[in-house]
Amino acid sequence: MTLEIRERLNTFIKAKGLRHTPQRDAIVDVIFASDEHFTADDLWEKLRGTDARTSRATLYRTLSLLSEAGLLEEIDLGDGQTTYDPNFLEKPAHNHLVCVDCGKVIEFEDDHLEVLNDCVTRRLGFQPVKQSLRIEACCDEIRSSGQCPNLLDARLQGKRFPGKRR
């Protein structure tokens, strides 16, 4: 997996006349070891756990590079920071449901949705480029049982919730 991504990155890098560096490899390795969404800061923390040391500047620059190369998807969950999705090569879905109770993000697909969005876009006189649906909702679980396993975790981690900057 990581190897395939490295390959793709190298192709992109050569085509652009850019350079292959250990920092870039290290960042790619850490990112694609998982298929979870992450923020720049999440990545920074993970990187600290390894012996590969990069600066925040390089981290951000590499993140941009990977997006440009089409290996990473930038998504905006509305919490004041960019979230990255390493998983969209396999699952080209950009629909996110954000739980207003616990902040959990669920990615989902729906063909009907896709078709409908396309129709609407064309009707307005546009050519579709990218679509992202963001649904804020509260889970049945917290409404019935009064609590949600993710909630406590989120609070403990001091996570910011959707729509609010702090």
Next chain:
Amino acid sequence: MTLEIRERLNTFIKAKGLRHTPQRDAIVDVIFASDEHFTADDLWEKLRGTDARTSRATLYRTLSLLSEAGLLEEIDLGDGQTTYDPNFLEKPAHNHLVCVDCGKVIEFEDDHLEVLNDCVTRRLGFQPVKQSLRIEACCDEIRSSGQCPNLLDARLQGKRFPGKRR
């Protein structure tokens, strides 16, 4: 129009034990004189044109207040700043099409979309709270004629484009 909004705000303010101030009135007047989307900075500029002077802090605090009161809708167009929509009381649509060529934002409604979103949400085990669809697209006009009237305007105004922070 503005008067109706002032009325609503006063009700909210009294209910919360808050206070009625000239600054708040001034901001409300400027906001609801139009039904266009705006950013905090747009508002700041408009305010400079009047004799009503407020600080940026008060501006932001009032914007939050109005959102809380349900008179203003905060929307995130993904350009690193919050956009406000004074128009959603009449048109409860939160679907936005952003033109990647010129940055123009089009608000639209679609019943099918609404229904479908609701279904999807429930299927995932959630109760819908708020939905916002953001479509990035390029307009037919610029593809056929090679240019778009909004494009030049946007460039001249130094606008930031969707998805990019600067």
Next chain:
DNA sequence: CTGATTGCAAATGCTTTGCACGCCA
């Protein structure tokens, strides 16, 4: 009077940039 509100300036959080140095091709 009393507590909500304001303005100012400083602080914040995320992200980008300038610059001098180092390293890949």
Next chain:
DNA sequence: TGGCGTGCAAAGCATTTGCAATCAG
């Protein structure tokens, strides 16, 4: 060797906050 890439610190931006003065009810 040329110039891309890196790290560091400083800069940027939008937004928030602490605080003392001020004002509304």
